[in-house]
Amino acid sequence: MSRGFVKEDDQEEAPFIPPRAALPAGEINYVTPNGYQKLLNERDSIENKLSHLDIEDEKEKRHQRAILTGSLNLLNERIVSSRILQLEEQAQDEVRFGATVTFKLEGKPAQKFQLVGVDEADIKQNKIAFVAPISRGLTGKKVGDSTIVFIGGKNQQIEILDISYS
Structure with a gap:
């Protein structure tokens, strides 16, 4: 097709839509009740932004609408x-999805993390995705158990000190 009658200004780049947190193929998308509520709140926020787009430039407005719609x-x-x-x-005496686990890596102080869904994982809040290698290594273990997990480029021994579901 001839491009002789196409204005260059009419050519819009496809917007970049940030991907969601990675969930391995075939993996069930487990979420905590709190994580599910956060997803619903995020949806409300995006829908609100979509319905209140206040952008004068029509091209920019279409671009923002495409990003928000894709994200939604x-x-x-x-x-x-x-x-x-x-x-x-969950089994309260062993590490399962949603557990808050206190553990100790050899040679390091005790750490506490909660095993959560991929969308609610946030290392700054001590929440790690249930699909992370350390989570997989801890799953099924009980207080006092030790296990070897490959993290930081090497095998490391972890001892489970406490498990709670609060």
Whole structure:
């Protein structure tokens, strides 16, 4: 097709839509009740932004609308695929999804993390995704158990000191 009658200004780049947190193929999208509520709140926020786009430039407005719509579509897919696990239904004496685990890496002080869904993982809040290598290594263990986990480029021994579901 001839491009003789196409104005260069009409050519818009496809917007970059940031991907959601990685969930390995075939993995169930487990979420805590708190994590599910955060997803719903995020959806409300995006829908609110979409309905209140206050941008004069039509090209920029279309661009922002495409980004928000794409983000909303990805978020809705994640919400639909979510499986909420109630913390009180987990085996309280072993590490499972939702557990807050206190553990000690050899030669380091004790650390405390909660095993959560991929969308709610945030290392700054001591929340790690259940698909992370350290989470997989801790899952099924009990207080006093030790295990070897490959993290930081090497095998490291971890001792489980405490497990809670609060």
